[in-house]
Amino acid sequence: MILLWLPVGLALPTISGWLLIRLIESRHPVLLRTERWILGFLFGTTGTMFLTFLLHIAGLISFTRFGFAAVQIIVTSLLGILRHLQRKNAGSVAMEPLPSEPPFSQRMRILLGIAGAWMGAKILAGFLMLTTTPVYFDDVFNNWNMRGKIFFWEKKLSLIFQTGNEQVATGGTHSYPPTIPMVKAWLAALAGQWNEGLANAAHILWYLAALGLVYYFLRRTVSRLAALLGAYLLGSIPLFLVHGSNPYADVFIAAHIFAAVGLLASAALAKEPAHRLTFFRLATVGCALLIFTKNEGLVLHLPPLLILAGFSLLWMRCRGLLAGREVLRSGCWFIGCLAVVGIPWLAFKWIHHLPFGNAKALSGLTFAWQENVLYAIGVNTFFEGNWLFLYPFLLALMIACWKKAFRTPAVIFTAFFLIVYLGQLPLFLFTGLSTEAIMQTGYARGLLQLAPVAVTLLTILAEDLIKRQKILKEWFTPR
Amino acid sequence: MTERFSLLHAWNISFLSKHNYNDPVLIASSLLSLFLLATPAAEARDTFEWNFLDANIPGRIEITGWTKAEPTQAGLHIQTERAGHMTRATNFPHPVESVAITLGPGSSSEAVLLWHVRGSPEGDLVQLPFVIQGSSSREVIRLGVSHYPQWDPLADRLGFALSADSDITIRSIEFSRWNILEKATEAFRSFWIFDVFRPYSINFLWGPLLTFNPVSRDHLFLSVPPMGWSANRFLYLVIVLAGMICWAWWMMRKNTIASGTVGLDRHALAGRAALKRFLAVLAALWIFYDLRMGLEFLNYYRRDYVEFVAANPHTRTFRERGGFNDFADLVAPLVRDRDRYIFLSIMRWPYLGAIRYLTYPSIPTDPAQQDTGVDTWVVYRRTDMDVNDAGMLLVEGEPVAGPGDVLLDFEPGSFVYRIRNPLPSPAAP
Numbered sequence: 001m002i003l004l005w006l007p008v009g010l011a012l013p014t015i016s017g018w019l020l021i022r023l024i025e026s027r028h029p030v031l032l033r034t035e036r037w038i039l040g041f042l043f044g045t046t047g048t049m050f051l052t053f054l055l056h057i058a059g060l061i062s063f064t065r066f067g068f069a070a071v072q073i074i075v076t077s078l079l080g081i082l083r084h085l086q087r088k089n090a091g092s093v094a095m096e097p098l099p100s101e102p103p104f105s106q107r108m109r110i111l112l113g114i115a116g117a118w119m120g121a122k123i124l125a126g127f128l129m130l131t132t133t134p135v136y137f138d139d140v141f142n143n144w145n146m147r148g149k150i151f152f153w154e155k156k157l158s159l160i161f162q163t164g165n166e167q168v169a170t171g172g173t174h175s176y177p178p179t180i181p182m183v184k185a186w187l188a189a190l191a192g193q194w195n196e197g198l199a200n201a202a203h204i205l206w207y208l209a210a211l212g213l214v215y216y217f218l219r220r221t222v223s224r225l226a227a228l229l230g231a232y233l234l235g236s237i238p239l240f241l242v243h244g245s246n247p248y249a250d251v252f253i254a255a256h257i258f259a260a261v262g263l264l265a266s267a268a269l270a271k272e273p274a275h276r277l278t279f280f281r282l283a284t285v286g287c288a289l290l291i292f293t294k295n296e297g298l299v300l301h302l303p304p305l306l307i308l309a310g311f312s313l314l315w316m317r318c319r320g321l322l323a324g325r326e327v328l329r330s331g332c333w334f335i336g337c338l339a340v341v342g343i344p345w346l347a348f349k350w351i352h353h354l355p356f357g358n359a360k361a362l363s364g365l366t367f368a369w370q371e372n373v374l375y376a377i378g379v380n381t382f383f384e385g386n387w388l389f390l391y392p393f394l395l396a397l398m399i400a401c402w403k404k405a406f407r408t409p410a411v412i413f414t415a416f417f418l419i420v421y422l423g424q425l426p427l428f429l430f431t432g433l434s435t436e437a438i439m440q441t442g443y444a445r446g447l448l449q450l451a452p453v454a455v456t457l458l459t460i461l462a463e464d465l466i467k468r469q470k471i472l473k474e475w476f477t478p479r
Numbered sequence: 480m481t482e483r484f485s486l487l488h489a490w491n492i493s494f495l496s497k498h499n500y501n502d503p504v505l506i507a508s509s510l511l512s513l514f515l516l517a518t519p520a521a522e523a524r525d526t527f528e529w530n531f532l533d534a535n536i537p538g539r540i541e542i543t544g545w546t547k548a549e550p551t552q553a554g555l556h557i558q559t560e561r562a563g564h565m566t567r568a569t570n571f572p573h574p575v576e577s578v579a580i581t582l583g584p585g586s587s588s589e590a591v592l593l594w595h596v597r598g599s600p601e602g603d604l605v606q607l608p609f610v611i612q613g614s615s616s617r618e619v620i621r622l623g624v625s626h627y628p629q630w631d632p633l634a635d636r637l638g639f640a641l642s643a644d645s646d647i648t649i650r651s652i653e654f655s656r657w658n659i660l661e662k663a664t665e666a667f668r669s670f671w672i673f674d675v676f677r678p679y680s681i682n683f684l685w686g687p688l689l690t691f692n693p694v695s696r697d698h699l700f701l702s703v704p705p706m707g708w709s710a711n712r713f714l715y716l717v718i719v720l721a722g723m724i725c726w727a728w729w730m731m732r733k734n735t736i737a738s739g740t741v742g743l744d745r746h747a748l749a750g751r752a753a754l755k756r757f758l759a760v761l762a763a764l765w766i767f768y769d770l771r772m773g774l775e776f777l778n779y780y781r782r783d784y785v786e787f788v789a790a791n792p793h794t795r796t797f798r799e800r801g802g803f804n805d806f807a808d809l810v811a812p813l814v815r816d817r818d819r820y821i822f823l824s825i826m827r828w829p830y831l832g833a834i835r836y837l838t839y840p841s842i843p844t845d846p847a848q849q850d851t852g853v854d855t856w857v858v859y860r861r862t863d864m865d866v867n868d869a870g871m872l873l874v875e876g877e878p879v880a881g882p883g884d885v886l887l888d889f890e891p892g893s894f895v896y897r898i899r900n901p902l903p904s905p906a907a908p
Contacts (some may be wrong), residue, residue: 243681392715
């Protein structure tokens with residue numbers, strides 16, 4: 001029964017997120033209805049925790065039930081009022097319906113039913129693993145849940161905890177944004193007690209959010225069948241499911257990464273200037289919130305997004321898809337959103353001397369070839385059960401469908417994936433971070449965080465190949 | 480003869496086994512296994528043995544270092560105060576894939592299998608450590624040696640070494656190999672053996688592995704890295720073969736498609752059909768692999784449910800951590816009114832970090848802290864610690880704290896102890 005606090009605790013953040021998205025969309029709604037709720041949950045939860053963090057370090061609230069709830073009630077109310085005024089002035093416009101598609105054949109419906117049941121069974125097992133089994137992994141009892149418990153007990157953002165023997169632990173994992181521990185602390189405060197199942201249950205929602213965002217992006221931009229395929233493919237990635245079923249932060253950041261990349265790609269794909277601008281603003285919010293997910297969100301994923309956003313604006317300007325004033329306004333919006341999240345968080349890190357690396361400082365690394373790293377990378381990527389055939393197939397399709405991969409708006413996915421993946425390799429091949437590859441820790445997490453982007457790209461390219469060869473019609477047209 | 484040993488460290492053993500003498504046989508077995516239905520375990524195999532019963536000594540054995548090695552009716556009885564080893568020339572009649580050592584009554588000991596690789600310098604012996612548990616009746620130790628790249632299936636010299644103070648009786652040593660059909664069966668069966676959830680599972684999953692004899696299959700996932708070939712090797716091979724077959728089919732078909740169809744490019748038709756078939760193979764392989772890994776994931780939770788969630792709280796275990804979580808649940812209320820307690824366990828990791836989290840805000844410290852007023856000791860799986868009748872806490876029989884009382888007696892070596900009159904905490908400055 002204590003799990004009932006989960007929907008109660010996430011309701012207001014989700015509604016806040018939904019209202020924020022609706023305000024940004026204004027008279028040009030671009031998202032599908034369910035997609036807007038999923039994105040609302042993702043943005044709202046992270047955004048609400050960010051605001052709570054700001055008010056807390058300003059000394060205005062504590063991490064109590066009242067403190068958390070007050071922020072959420074005020075934010076939801078303000079956004080609600082703004083949305084009400086917006087509707088009053090601008091009216092409400094429905095999103096244009098998607099192009100109609102022929103119904104699935106009976107054979108296809110049976111296949112989809114089986115696939116859905118299979119995915120449902122795995123997700124149920126993952127949910128039960130999260131909520132009925134004790135903590136098991138290091139990062140859970142040393143970082144994510146531990147900090148959540150500290151926040152809950154101390155009712156404040158504590159950067160240290162006593163390790164006994166008059167010693168304290170600081171820095172290291174405390175350098176991570178506190179979003180996830182704050183969510184756990186909020187749920188515990190709501191329930192009045194620390195409960196493992198409740199503290200962990202939100203992770204399955206982030207996993208489902210990643211699946212949902214991939215599905216809806218493909219639904220909007222490609223086809224219904226591609227959307228179902230993409231969701232199935234992501235749901236079949238074993239290591240992604242393991243992470244969705246354990247209270248780690250990598251699926252959480254993967255969902256955020258996909259939201260930002262997907263929205264940016266949607267801006268490039270949109271046909272109307274107003275829709276492009278709306279998607280771009282939404283992508284900006286996604287990029288800004290990425291800063292408050294994990295350290296690598298800021299250090300590893302935001303820079304390529306900045307580059308791709310800049311190139312996208314430039315491309316749209318050159319092609320005449322956006323006016324100069326619109327490009328300038330979008331750029332300012334982008335910088336403004338990043339500043340709203342980035343400046344306070346970076347200032348906080350600087351004041352408290354928190355490192356920027358993935359629980360390890362990046363400064364002080366020396367450069368030299370590291371033995372056995374290439375072998376370990378090859379084994380992890382191609383010869384273990386982590387990814388099924390995701391990365392070999394993706395590589396092959398990037399070559400077979402290079403025009404689609406590199407000369408259409410899908411290049412945003414391609415470029416982001418390649419920049420991040422290839423950008424990490426020198427760190428593993430030439431620095432002391434090589435242990436992260438040899439021990440298959442940091443390297444695997446990097447691929448995990450890219451999994452939704454990789455799956456979506458694979459689906460887009462596969463769909464292109466099948467469509468070009470007109471195979472699809474032969475397979476799935478109802479007789 | 481001076482013999483030099485090169486130690487076969489477990490972590491050096493690549494499960495992408497290289498330089499195996501019968502790679503083509505194993506590859507063929509693997510391909511066959513992918514299409515083979517499981518058959519009952521094939522006991523038939525080629526076997527020969529060195530029999531030591533009835534005081535028999537097979538061949539000429541050279542013994543170095545042992546103080547006593549005597550042929551008896553029950554086998555070769557080795558009782559030695561010093562470390563030593565024995566070897567003999569092998570003259571294997573066929574390649575060997577597994578070694579099974581049958582022992583009679585004896586004590587536990589650390590042992591090492593030794594062998595000489597043909598062509599290597601004389602005296603260079605490869606070592607494979609193993610443990611003799613010791614038994615009052617009979618013990619069989621099976622070693623799946625064929626998996627190790629350093630194994631020579633026709634090694635010309637073999638033996639083993641024992642540590643000092645060993646007392647064992649060797650009844651026989653059996654050498655076995657399996658034929659291609661049996662290997663294929665084993666590969667198929669091992670493909671469906673699931674790993675269990677372990678600390679590394681959050682970073683990587685081994686995935687399906689192939690072994691080619693029942694000994695290696697029994698030991699699958701018991702070592703890190705596991706003794707098996709990644710099944711991905713062969714799935715990629717299937718993909719390549721499917722691609723080649725589809726390409727060959729396309730080449731044949733593009734010239735034979737009926738020319739009666741007006742306006743159609745016969746090359747495109749043939750190419751489309753070939754691609755359709757190839758993509759169907761890829762899709763089938765993906766679904767097949769998803770089924771394999773999905774079942775493994777479901778099995779993770781099935782084990783958790785059976786062994787922990789639905790099990791008796793007094794006897795349940797959680798993965799490889801035994802009853803630790805239930806112990807911690809019972810400890811938490813006992814230390815709730817203490818800001819610190821002393822914690823000692825069989826291993827620092829993962830228990831220290833885990834119990835710190837589980838009992839927070841009460842913090843575990845080390846034994847020196849009893850001088851600062853910490854009065855509670857939480858001990859987990861330390862069979863060298865106990866409390867005597869006088870209420871003194873003992874480590875290896877020596878008192879270290881007390882007198883006090885046992886607040887929780889969870890299992891031998893796992894308890895909570897509180898000192899009756901602790902030292903006062905140092906006054907705050």
